[in-house]
Amino acid sequence: MNFSYYMPTKIFFGPDSLDNLATIKLPQGKALIVTGGTSTTKLGYVKRVQDLLAQADRESIVYDKVQPNPTVESVREASKLARDNNCSFIVGLGGGSSLDAAKAIAIMCTNDGDLWDYIGSGTGLGNPIENMPLPMIAITTTAGTGTEADPWMVITNDKEKIGFGDFDKTFPLYSIVDPKLMLSIPPHLTAYQGFDALFHSLEGYIANTATLISDLFAIESIRLIGKYLPIAVKNPQDIEARGYVALANTYAGFVESLSSCTSEHSIEHALSGFHHDLPHGAGLIMISQAYFKFFEKIVPDRMKTMANALSGQDDIVLALKELQEVCGVGDLKMSDFEIKKELFPEYAKHAQDDMPGLFATDRCQLTTEDVIAILEQSFR
Incomplete structure (x- = not known):
């Protein structure tokens, strides 16, 4: 009957829960919004998130090239964009792929080397994540991966598609689960x-x-x-x-x-x-x-x-x-x-x-x- 229970993410659930983004205590500085781009942009979700962040007096930039099976190449590209623009937190917007990529990008904004240095199986080196990743906010527009409520992410590197995470470092800071974002x-x-x-x-x-x-x-x-x-x-x-x-x-x-x-x-x-x-x-x-x-x-x-x-x-x-x-x-x-x-x-x-x-x-x-x-x- 032994167990441990640890779930440090604060979750906002329900219709219109996205509006909380304007009023919650956000990290200081600029956000990188990570998304797949096509549907989230066409449906106005990217703009809405940017507007809500602006209401909270937070600047934001957008990386919108996440693939359905996010790749290590996109993690490298987006983390460089975040570093070059001095982003201080990450907002994942979309399905599980965007949120998984956002977690990985948050890691690589504060840790040296390559993401595959920290992957513990396949051709990964299995090094520990030394530094705390940037704070990450998960805004899910699908109901499938559960990544808004766990520390895991799945990233593809050629034929390797590997899941990993760190219980002490890779849970989202906040997660927003708004069913209205899933109607399309x-x-x-x-x-x-x-x-x-x-x-x-x-x-x-x-x-x-x-x-x-x-x-x-x-x-x-x-x-x-x-x-x-x-x-x-x-x-x-x-x-x-x-x-x-x-x-x-x-x-x-x-x-x-x-x-x-x-x-x-x-x-x-x-x-x-x-x-x-x-x-x-x-x-x-x-x-x-x-x-x-x-x-x-x-x-x-x-x-x-x-x-x-x-x-x-x-x-x-x-x-x-x-x-x-x-x-x-x-x-x-x-x-x-x-x-x-x-x-x-x-x-x-x-x-x-x-x-x-x-x-x-x-x-x-x-x-x-x-x-x-x-x-x-x-x-x-």
């Missing part, structure tokens, strides 16, 4: 993102790091997604459904802080590390049924509890299949994303080499052959 997300992306949040909670519940506290957040997150994600996909303008999916996502971020993802995320990161156009949530959806079928025999009681929370039944694989179908993502094909069967051994090797820590949280040790078998069962 199209149905298929709503589904991809919602399933990403779901898998954070499902994996956190079956991980060997699960605790009493993480279990509470995980099961409620699973329940909320099962109930409200189909509504948000069917009617993207439903603010109540958007709000509950966003809440489930924030709960899933708590789960990632209190427990952990498992090797399902390692396997998917290997796939999208090779295929940068593969949306993370889509990759997870495609391997999920085979993955959870494998673990069904390892943790049967926990599988039944999750299935019951998700859809009121006992079979988690069937519950996932039904939810994917009702959300319109049940027919995704690996071949449509140029995933190749002949590369399965290489995907498996990257999964195990690049993020071995998530394999360590599994309740049984997956072999390379197990990973390949999961990919083979998922392929079509």
Whole structure:
């Protein structure tokens, strides 16, 4: 019954919570706003954030080149921009990619060398983060990664797509979760993102790091997604459904802080590390049924509890299949994303080499052959 609970981020949640940006106690100096640029600019979110910062008497500049799978190159470019302009805090605006990039940029504004010097797996050097990163404010416009409520970030370097973080240094200072910023997300992306949040909670519940506290957040997150994600996909303008999916996502971020993802995320990161156009949530959806079928025999009681929370039944694989179908993502094909069967051994090797820590949280040790078998069962 031992556990520790640490979540230092102050979260502002709910419709119009973005307005808090003008009144909260912000760091002194100039902000670098980090975003992907296209949708956040077209929808007026970038200007709105700049206006709110101006109301708080804070200058800002914008870096708007973050890719859907943020790269180490963009981190280098943006951190140089922040240093050259004497920025004193970072504002991440957008989905998980923008927020993850913002965390990494905050690190590299105060630490020497290259980001990969601080990555602890793959080709990273594993050096400790010596200096506190710049304060970072997370403003999420999607509900999928939970990165507004955890210290983790995922950055891509060629074929390596690696997650890392530091509990003492890389939590956001503030996070703003305003469901009104999510109303424009199209149905298929709503589904991809919602399933990403779901898998954070499902994996956190079956991980060997699960605790009493993480279990509470995980099961409620699973329940909320099962109930409200189909509504948000069917009617993207439903603010109540958007709000509950966003809440489930924030709960899933708590789960990632209190427990952990498992090797399902390692396997998917290997796939999208090779295929940068593969949306993370889509990759997870495609391997999920085979993955959870494998673990069904390892943790049967926990599988039944999750299935019951998700859809009121006992079979988690069937519950996932039904939810994917009702959300319109049940027919995704690996071949449509140029995933190749002949590369399965290489995907498996990257999964195990690049993020071995998530394999360590599994309740049984997956072999390379197990990973390949999961990919083979998922392929079509």
